[in-house]
Amino acid sequence: MVYSILIVDDSLPMRSVIKKALGAAGYGGSEILEAQNGQEALEMMRHNWIDVVLTDYNMPVMNGLDFILKAKKEELFSDIPFIVVSTEGNEDRISQFMESGAAGYVTKPFTAESIRDVMVPILGEGEDEDTIDESDDDLDF
Amino acid sequence: MKTQLMKAMMTSISEVVETMFFLPAEQEKESTVLETGLLDQAEADVASAALAFTGDISGRLVMMVPGNLLSEMTENFMGESDEKLTRELKYGTLKELLNMVCGNALRKLDSGHGFDLGIPEIVDGEMVSSELPAVVIDVADAKIAAVLDIQN
Numbered sequence: 402m403v404y405s406i407l408i409v410d411d412s413l414p415m416r417s418v419i420k421k422a423l424g425a426a427g428y429g430g431s432e433i434l435e436a437q438n439g440q441e442a443l444e445m446m447r448h449n450w451i452d453v454v455l456t457d458y459n460m461p462v463m464n465g466l467d468f469i470l471k472a473k474k475e476e477l478f479s480d481i482p483f484i485v486v487s488t489e490g491n492e493d494r495i496s497q498f499m500e501s502g503a504a505g506y507v508t509k510p511f512t513a514e515s516i517r518d519v520m521v522p523i524l525g526e527g528e529d530e531d532t533i534d535e536s537d538d539d540l541d542f
Numbered sequence: 543m544k545t546q547l548m549k550a551m552m553t554s555i556s557e558v559v560e561t562m563f564f565l566p567a568e569q570e571k572e573s574t575v576l577e578t579g580l581l582d583q584a585e586a587d588v589a590s591a592a593l594a595f596t597g598d599i600s601g602r603l604v605m606m607v608p609g610n611l612l613s614e615m616t617e618n619f620m621g622e623s624d625e626k627l628t629r630e631l632k633y634g635t636l637k638e639l640l641n642m643v644c645g646n647a648l649r650k651l652d653s654g655h656g657f658d659l660g661i662p663e664i665v666d667g668e669m670v671s672s673e674l675p676a677v678v679i680d681v682a683d684a685k686i687a688a689v690l691d692i693q694n
Contacts, residue, residue: 412641414634417620418562459641459659488645491656508649509642510561 404431404524405449409442409456409468410486415509419455419486419516426517427527439468446472451481453524455507458487458494466501473502482523486511543599543651544675544692548572550647551603551688552677558642559681563615568680573687576672580606580687589633590667591640595648597657601692603647605640606667611684612636637662643688 406423410416416435423431434449436442440463442454454472458465465485472478482504490508498506505519520527556567580588589612592604607615616627616635640662648657676689 412634412638414616414620414631415638417622421621459661461661488641488649488659489656490645490649493656509645510558512561 402525404428404452404527405434406431407434407436407442407445407449407451407454409436409439409454409460409465411437411457411460415457422511422513422516423520423527425513426520428520428524429527431527437462439463439465439471442468443472446478446481453520454481454483455486456483458485458489458498466497469498469501469503484519484523486516544690546651547599547647547692548675548677548690550650551643551690552679554643554646554650555677555679555686555688558639558646559615559679559686562642563618563639565615565618565682567686570678570680570685573676573678574673577676580608580667580685588667589636590665590670591633591636591662592665593637593640593644593662594660595644595657597648599651599692600694601690603640603644604665604667604670604689604691605636605643606670606687606689607636607639608684611681611686614682615639633664637664 408416408419420433434445436445438460456465456468469483483502484505484507485498485503486507486509488509495506504523507515507519552569556569559565559567587609588606589609590604590606592602594602612632613624616632617624619635645659670689674689674691676687679686
């Protein structure tokens with residue numbers, strides 16, 4: 402199945418790395434949309450079908466937490482799963498994210514394996530699942 | 543706590559460089575900005591970025607990376623050849639390196655209250671005080687320095 406995945410991060414290099422990691426995790430055939438902050442992402446979500454959102458926390462204009470809280474208030478977006486991909490990894494912050502409605506959390510630095518571990522329970526295997534070597538715990542991307 | 547943070551920075555640089563940039567990193571030593579030798583290199587050849595943090599300990603972390611190494615790191619990070627990489631992308635990569643190193647190191651010290659990170663910015667390395675403590679890491683035959691400017 403081909404998914405539509407929205408990556409929200411103010412860093413172009415980081416968005417590029419997340420895309421590569423998604424490919425290595427088996428989601429390379431997905432449609433990838435990109436936004437630089439929460440506000441831009443909300444606008445994009447109003448005009449595009451989105452299956453899952455991967456968002457950073459620390460962004461200008463609208464951070465990841467405010468973005469999730471705002472999105473969850475809109476009925477249209479209430480079923481969309483949000484995965485936070487961030488350097489912010491202390492317990493208090495992770496609790497805040499999960500209470501806001503996030504479905505998962507990945508700490509930077511990450512591997513393709515850690516992206517896959519959080520994506521599979523939410524979306525199921527990616528369409529490129531046959532290409533993944535299950536014995537490889539450290540997927541290159 | 544400052545000593546613990548210096549050690550955490552050293553470990554974090556190695557972890558981030560190896561995991562995200564696919565380059566071997568060897569921990570070298572604690573030093574000062576002056577002793578790193580990075581200030582001696584042509585000013586245009588070393589890129590620097592700074593990130594403020596607040597929490598149980600507050601201050602600023604500055605990372606200094608030689609231009610050639612930054613190009614190689616950006617190529618590995620983005621999976622693009624150097625011809626396609628603009629200075630903006632290289633600076634973006636440096637800011638992400640700094641963000642990940644700082645966040646990773648502070649997590650190792652975290653007492654549960656957490657730290658708040660600012661937004662990384664490119665700075666003039668020559669404006670960094672040469673007496674500040676720094677950790678130096680050998681990466682692919684070059685040196686990366688992480689400079690700690692503690693406020694409290």
